[in-house]
Amino acid sequence: MSTTLKHRTLSSAIVDQLRQAILDGSYPAGSQLRQDALAQAYAVSRIPVREALFQLEAEGFVKIVPHKGAIVSGLSLDEINDVFELRKLLEPRLLASSIPAMTAADFEAVAGMEAAFEAAMSAGDISRWGLLNADFHMALYARATQPRTLSIVSGLLQTSDRYTRLQLQRGSSIERAQAEHNELIQLCRGGELGEAERLLIDHIELVRRDLVEFLEAGGKE
Known part of the structure; x- marks a missing residue:
């Protein structure tokens, strides 16, 4: 070596x-x-x-x-806006490319990721929340044919891990995240790409909004 x-x-x-x-x-x-x-x-x-x-x-x-x-680094409002706005632009593009090519086995893998995410939530295993959330999203994009975009989004999800953990500890965020993930799976399975893309954008935006409100209220890690 x-x-x-x-x-x-x-x-x-x-x-x-x-x-x-x-x-x-x-x-x-x-x-x-x-x-x-x-x-x-x-x-x-x-x-x-x-x-x-x-x-x-x-x-x-x-x-x-x-x-x-x-x-x-501390939590940054500018970084939150930058990261989540980029995610809203890039992730629907990956979803639209990936879903038509996904097999039944691929969807089973996505469902398995969501089950692991929900198990970690139920167990209060905070250290795994962000990682499992990223795994769920990346599993949905696995068949996308844009390798450069996949690499960028993987990095954005890694950066947002810290913020996602914080957001998921706030009130009803856990239940909402689980519900939206499961609805996204169903829409993708049914080939309803337009609705799936809109839900994905709303899902990312709600996380961004939660975090912005938290920081503007003087929240700390």
């Missing part, structure tokens, strides 16, 4: 672990992520740690601040 590939492999593993630690609150907003301490904790050099922090900055989880290093 080349040195470059080895560093990339280490960096990817560190990205995954740090992202999860930020999502589960181990590193709350404002926390400083020190390269030396992280390198020591992971028993690696500073190079893969630095690469991991740059990747997390690109994903919006940290900010690299001069003379301070990497700081865990």
Whole structure:
């Protein structure tokens, strides 16, 4: 294995672990992520740690601040609007491309994703909510023929994981999310693409609106 590939492999593993630690609150907003301490904790050099922090900055989880290093980002109203508006533009396009090509087995896989999502909700397993929600959406888009758009949406869902978890902890959001997911499955199974696309846009918009109201009311993570 080349040195470059080895560093990339280490960096990817560190990205995954740090992202999860930020999502589960181990590193709350404002926390400083020190390269030396992280390198020591992971028993690696500073190079893969630095690469991991740059990747997390690109994903919006940290900010690299001069003379301070990497700081865990707080919830951002601008980012919420940007991410969810992009999702509203791109995800219906993927849905329209994917659904006509999906098989019965594909729909069973989607239903399985939704069942796992609902089980995690019932169990209060907050750490998995965002990931399972993303898995559900990506399963619906699996047959889409736009690989670049799929890659972008996958990144957007990953970024919105942090926000989705927060939104799902608010009142009736859990029941509404489950109902909308199941209705979306039924519309897609029935080939009602226009209705499915409209529901998907409304579904994403309601999450955005919930989060904006939360932040404007002074909410914190």
